[in-house]
Amino acid sequence: MKKVVSIKEAVDMIEDGMSIMIGGFLGCKNPFKLVDALVEKGVKDITLIANDSSFPDVGIGKLIVNKQVKKLIASHVGTNKETGRQMNSGEMEVELVPQGTLAERIRAAGAGLGGVLTPTGLGTIVAEGKDIIEVDGKEYLLEKPLKADVALIVGARVDKKGNVRYTKATRNFNPLMATAADLVIVEADEIVEVGDLDPDDVMTPGIFVDYIVGGSE
Amino acid sequence: MKKVVSIKEAVDMIEDGMSIMIGGFLGCKNPFKLVDALVEKGVKDITLIANDSSFPDVGIGKLIVNKQVKKLIASHVGTNKETGRQMNSGEMEVELVPQGTLAERIRAAGAGLGGVLTPTGLGTIVAEGKDIIEVDGKEYLLEKPLKADVALIVGARVDKKGNVRYTKATRNFNPLMATAADLVIVEADEIVEVGDLDPDDVMTPGIFVDYIVGGSE
Amino acid sequence: MDDKNYIAKRVAQELNDGDVVNLGIGLPTLVANYIPQEYEITLQSENGFLGMGPAAEEGKEDPCLVNAGGMHVTINPGGVFFDSADSFLIIRGGHVDATVLGALEVDEKGNLANWMIPGKMVPGMGGAMDLVTGAKKVIVAMNHTARGNHKILKECTLPLTAVNAVDLIVTEMGVMEVTDKGILLTEINPKYSVEDVQNATGATLIVPEDLKEMEPQD
Amino acid sequence: MDDKNYIAKRVAQELNDGDVVNLGIGLPTLVANYIPQEYEITLQSENGFLGMGPAAEEGKEDPCLVNAGGMHVTINPGGVFFDSADSFLIIRGGHVDATVLGALEVDEKGNLANWMIPGKMVPGMGGAMDLVTGAKKVIVAMNHTARGNHKILKECTLPLTAVNAVDLIVTEMGVMEVTDKGILLTEINPKYSVEDVQNATGATLIVPEDLKEMEPQD
Numbered sequence: 065m066k067k068v069v070s071i072k073e074a075v076d077m078i079e080d081g082m083s084i085m086i087g088g089f090l091g092c093k094n095p096f097k098l099v100d101a102l103v104e105k106g107v108k109d110i111t112l113i114a115n116d117s118s119f120p121d122v123g124i125g126k127l128i129v130n131k132q133v134k135k136l137i138a139s140h141v142g143t144n145k146e147t148g149r150q151m152n153s154g155e156m157e158v159e160l161v162p163q164g165t166l167a168e169r170i171r172a173a174g175a176g177l178g179g180v181l182t183p184t185g186l187g188t189i190v191a192e193g194k195d196i197i198e199v200d201g202k203e204y205l206l207e208k209p210l211k212a213d214v215a216l217i218v219g220a221r222v223d224k225k226g227n228v229r230y231t232k233a234t235r236n237f238n239p240l241m242a243t244a245a246d247l248v249i250v251e252a253d254e255i256v257e258v259g260d261l262d263p264d265d266v267m268t269p270g271i272f273v274d275y276i277v278g279g280s281e
Numbered sequence: 282m283k284k285v286v287s288i289k290e291a292v293d294m295i296e297d298g299m300s301i302m303i304g305g306f307l308g309c310k311n312p313f314k315l316v317d318a319l320v321e322k323g324v325k326d327i328t329l330i331a332n333d334s335s336f337p338d339v340g341i342g343k344l345i346v347n348k349q350v351k352k353l354i355a356s357h358v359g360t361n362k363e364t365g366r367q368m369n370s371g372e373m374e375v376e377l378v379p380q381g382t383l384a385e386r387i388r389a390a391g392a393g394l395g396g397v398l399t400p401t402g403l404g405t406i407v408a409e410g411k412d413i414i415e416v417d418g419k420e421y422l423l424e425k426p427l428k429a430d431v432a433l434i435v436g437a438r439v440d441k442k443g444n445v446r447y448t449k450a451t452r453n454f455n456p457l458m459a460t461a462a463d464l465v466i467v468e469a470d471e472i473v474e475v476g477d478l479d480p481d482d483v484m485t486p487g488i489f490v491d492y493i494v495g496g497s498e
Numbered sequence: 499m500d501d502k503n504y505i506a507k508r509v510a511q512e513l514n515d516g517d518v519v520n521l522g523i524g525l526p527t528l529v530a531n532y533i534p535q536e537y538e539i540t541l542q543s544e545n546g547f548l549g550m551g552p553a554a555e556e557g558k559e560d561p562c563l564v565n566a567g568g569m570h571v572t573i574n575p576g577g578v579f580f581d582s583a584d585s586f587l588i589i590r591g592g593h594v595d596a597t598v599l600g601a602l603e604v605d606e607k608g609n610l611a612n613w614m615i616p617g618k619m620v621p622g623m624g625g626a627m628d629l630v631t632g633a634k635k636v637i638v639a640m641n642h643t644a645r646g647n648h649k650i651l652k653e654c655t656l657p658l659t660a661v662n663a664v665d666l667i668v669t670e671m672g673v674m675e676v677t678d679k680g681i682l683l684t685e686i687n688p689k690y691s692v693e694d695v696q697n698a699t700g701a702t703l704i705v706p707e708d709l710k711e712m713e714p715q716d
Numbered sequence: 717m718d719d720k721n722y723i724a725k726r727v728a729q730e731l732n733d734g735d736v737v738n739l740g741i742g743l744p745t746l747v748a749n750y751i752p753q754e755y756e757i758t759l760q761s762e763n764g765f766l767g768m769g770p771a772a773e774e775g776k777e778d779p780c781l782v783n784a785g786g787m788h789v790t791i792n793p794g795g796v797f798f799d800s801a802d803s804f805l806i807i808r809g810g811h812v813d814a815t816v817l818g819a820l821e822v823d824e825k826g827n828l829a830n831w832m833i834p835g836k837m838v839p840g841m842g843g844a845m846d847l848v849t850g851a852k853k854v855i856v857a858m859n860h861t862a863r864g865n866h867k868i869l870k871e872c873t874l875p876l877t878a879v880n881a882v883d884l885i886v887t888e889m890g891v892m893e894v895t896d897k898g899i900l901l902t903e904i905n906p907k908y909s910v911e912d913v914q915n916a917t918g919a920t921l922i923v924p925e926d927l928k929e930m931e932p933q934d
Contacts, residue, residue, distance in 0.1 A: 089763040089800075090786035093779065115763075115800070116840070142839025143786065151838065160838070163762065164804030164846035168394070171801050176590035176632050177385070178414065178421030181395030184808060184849045187827075187879030190841075197395065197414065199425060204395030208416060220780075225576040231481060232780040232791075235799045236764050243591060259575035264448060265482070266578040267799075269548050271518050271540060271593060306545040306582075307568035310561065332545075332582070333622070359621025360568065368620065377620070380544065381586030381628035388583050393808035393850050401590060401631045404609075404661030407623075437562075442794040449562040449573075452581045453546050460809060476793035483796040484581075486766050488736050488758055488811060 067226050068276045074249050075101040077275075081134075083111035083212040085170070085245055086124050087238035090116055090143060094123030095218040095251035097279055103127060109134040113170075113212055115163065115237055117144040131155070137210070139163035162190060165207050167240055173209035174243025180207040215245035218279065219268070222252035223259070226273030227266040235267065242272040251279040284443050285493045291466050292318040294492075298351075300328035300429040302387070302462055303341050304455035307333055307360060311340030312435040312468035314496055320344060326351040330387075330429055332380065332454055334361040348372070354427070356380035379407060382424050384457055390426035391460025397424040432462035435496065436485070439469035440476070443490030444483040452484065459489040468496040501641060501670035504687075504715045507532040509598055509639045509668050518542055520589065520629055522599035523567035526639050529598055542594055544625040546585050549577025566625065589625065590632040597633035599626060600640045601664075603654040606701040608664040608676040610638065611656035623659060630663040642669035648700030650674070650681065671695045673712065674703070685710045719859060719888035722905075722933045725750040727816055727857045727886050736760055738807065738847055740817035741785040744857050747816055760812055762843040764803050767795025784843060807843065808850040815851035817844060818858045819882075821872040824919040826882040826894040828856065829874035841877060848881040860887035866918030868892070868899065889913045891930065892921070903928045 075098065078084065084102075088094035094114075102110075103126050112133045117140075118125035125144045127133055135157040141147040150156035161169070168180040181204035185191050195206040217238040219228035228250055230238060242248050250273050292315065295301065301319075305311035311331075319327075320343050329350045335342035342361045344350055352374040358364040367373035378386070385397040398421035402408050412423040434455040436445035445467055447455060459465050467490050499507070502525050510532035513519055520542045521527050530552070533539050541550040543565045550565060551572035559570035573579075588594060603611040610630055613623040630636045643649055650667060667674040672695050673685035682704045686695060688711045696703050717725070720743050728750035731737055738760045739745050748770070751757050759768040761783045768783060769790035777788035791797075806812060821829040828848055831841040848854045861867055868885060885892040890913050891903035900922045904913060906929045914921050 089784075090782065092763070092782045092786065116842075138840065140840040140842035142837075148838060152835070158838075160840045162841050162845040163800065163843040164808050164850075167800040167804050168392075171587070172398075174591050174593075175385075175587035176400065176592055178398030178400070178416040178419060181389075181398070182808065183393065183395070184846045184878075186849075188845065188876045190845065197423070199395040199423070202395060206414070206416070223576060227576060227578055229481075230797075230799075232778065232797055233761070233764050233782055234780045235797060237800045239799045240801055243587060243593070263547065263549070263573055263577045263579045264446075269578040269580070269588070270576065271548060271588070306566075307564065309545070309564045309568065333624075355622065357622040357624035359619075365620060369617070375620075377622045379623050379627040380582065380625040381590050381632075384582040384586050388805070391809050391811075392805035393810055399590065401628045401660075403631075405627065405658045407627065440794060444794060444796055447579075447581075449560065449579055450543070450546050450564055451562045452579060454582050456581045457583055460805060460811070480765065480767070480791055480795045480797045486796040486798070486806070487794065488766060488806070
């Protein structure tokens with residue numbers, strides 16, 4: 065099973081209309097090469113699931129500016145003015161999700177759970193149209209699992225089985241997204257041999273990863 | 282804030298009638314020194330939450346044999362005949378929980394979630410008396426969060442802030458339990474200085490740990 | 499070849515290159531011995547790792563490395579350790595391609611009972627309920643009968659592990675698929691007649707025209 | 717001392733040795749500058765770490781180490797990185813002792829609005845909804861009014877971030893506790909009279925007999 069592919073081979077698997085999760089937090093950091101290739105290919109009508117829409121000229125921010133996103137599901141869009149513009153004009157649908165709920169909804173999809181019972185968002189517009197479940201006299205919002213066709217994640221050290229180790233603040237949503245998509249592609253800062261990563265050091269098991277592309281090296 | 286205490290100081294904080302989570306999987310491995318001290322102290326009427334009840338002469342198995350446990354919440358008790366005997370005679374109450382549900386119930390308590398929506402146990406006696414929630418046409422069992430007064434966990438390398446790194450198959454329930462108890466005591470194979478653990482290598486942040494005791498060194 | 503190894507060998511043929519597999523304690527563990535060398539199968543151990551290797555050599559046991567049955571095992575290069583929440587995320591989330599486990603009873607609805615005999619034996623379900631609920635393919639590997647008593651039934655009598663969960667049953671007598679219409683006997687051990695298998699089964703077997711023979715049990 | 721630093725300094729007095737604290741972007745970030753040296757306070761950054769240190773020195777920025785506002789920061793010895801699920805386990809699960817954040821509006825029920833002005837500014841809630849729901853103590857640190865308009869109200873008019881969540885409000889005019897009976901003014905900046913503060917507030921303040929004075933704002 066050949067897991068290491070070229071950026072072109074990877075992006076060839078991604079088609080118009082797909083839902084795509086992309087790791088990163090305010091561009092720290094998106095899988096920049098994969099995203100740039102998506103921009104170049106011009107894949108459109110994407111449902112983009114990410115923490116935020118980055119900055120207009122950084123990583124996934126470019127997908128917004130390039131009008132490739134039909135719907136954005138994110139917790140924060142304030143750093144990319146183009147997101148606000150397209151949202152207000154109705155060009156792009158935006159679903160804003162509290163950050164912890166977003167993380168947990170993705171995890172629930174990966175973990176085979178039916179949803180998330182969270183106190184976050186109760187009494188706010190986030191709760192509109194959603195079921196409220198009472199457990200031992202306390203109310204919780206039922207938030208549904210969130211999965212995608214594709215997850216594009218970014219790792220620091222990745223072995224050829226797809227085992228991933230992240231570094232510092234770049235871990236964020238990546239390990240969660242790796243569990244919740246049909247096709248998972250990791251962009252690796254460094255690709256290492258199987259056995260080079262200590263089994264205690266791996267943060268995303270290779271069974272979740274379908275393909276690996278070389279990144280910044 | 283002095284976190285490193287003696288086994289005696291640690292066990293002095295644990296009283297009759299408390300609910301206690303104890304990490305480990307078939308004795309691989311429990312916090313053996315803390316458990317032995319609990320046996321010696323004779324703390325009784327414990328509600329014990331653990332994956333299993335180990336073997337009669339290993340780790341938490343001794344707490345059962347010594348009749349210190351009023352109620353056991355576990356996924357598997359087949360390796361300790363005394364558990365079965367006390368369960369059948371009615372001396373000890375036993376709540377059997379599917380292993381994945383047990384893990385997720387503890388995590389839910391730690392994560393401030395209202396419960397777990399799992400397909401596991403539907404149509405079995407595990408579902409008796411529990412609410413079934415339908416999400417998008419699929420049924421899920423609502424399992425409630427599980428917390429405790431005390432968690433006794435076991436780590437391989439622990440720094441003086443309480444940051445814990447586990448090794449190999451000993452991680453199991455420990456990181457989850459650390460998030461779900463009022464008082465968390467870690468038994469460390471090795472206590473190291475703050476800064477000796479790479480921030481990427483810590484598996485349980487020190488903010489969850491109240492006290493550290495030296496273990497097998 | 500004894501029944502257990504004969505069953506294990508046949509089960510191994512159900513696995514595909516690249517599969518993630520969880521093998522239960524006992525007979526299912528033997529399946530590992532019959533996986534084709536050229537296959538890359540990743541074994542999951544529900545106490546918290548992927549890439550489980552063979553049993554540890556005597557004298558080389560690592561107290562921190564046991565499988566879900568408490569046996570000392572090894573981990574292969576590329577293996578990964580994790581906690582119990584992540585382990586069951588993998589299991590419940592459908593990331594295990596196949597789980598192989600024993601049963602006390604299986605019925606024609608695919609219901610499975612393998613975790614308790616009320617008042618007699620209550621070991622607990624451990625990870626079994628999650629495994630049979632979450633794994634993509636659930637394979638029951640067991641002796642066809644228990645001291646002459648039927649284990650494959652029209653309806654389970656013991657407390658269930660899961661409802662409508664079993665995909666395939668492999669015994670020393672044959673290979674059976676659980677279908678919407680009932681239990682389909684797809685292969686038979688040439689040592690036995692269809693009548694033998696039916697007599698040993700508490701549900702009516704569907705026997706197709708193209709019933710295949712298993713390899714002879716020598 | 718300008719209003720922002722005056723407020724931040726007063727908020728810092730609310731923190732206790734050993735606390736885990738999440739500071740919002742902007743004014744709340746300044747609170748870190750006024751934490752007593754001898755205190756061991758652990759700062760949480762919701763993008764995924766504990767033990768956040770000061771801003772990175774120019775030329776020493778690490779592209780893999782930013783705070784939740786995207787600013788280059790540092791991590792202290794004993795810090796820990798984790799993923800977003802664990803980060804919000806910490807936040808939602810009540811493991812953060814105090815969160816300090818700004819507000820567009822706060823009301824006497826402790827309701828908070830700080831994430832959108834419909835049709836005008838919709839940055840999204842980021843981690844704020846989880847933080848104010850999960851943190852043990854929610855401290856709003858802000859200017860008392862916005863260009864003369866009341867921000868502390870009888871009832872919020874903007875979409876809420878959370879209901880009944882705010883414990884304490886610190887402004888350049890005073891310190892206010894949200895109680896069951898309404899907003900209790902516990903301390904006042906000696907520069908202002910009670911009347912000044914009441915006039916700048918859209919809810920009726922409860923003024924206790926033992927109203928304390930804040931440190932003078934020099």
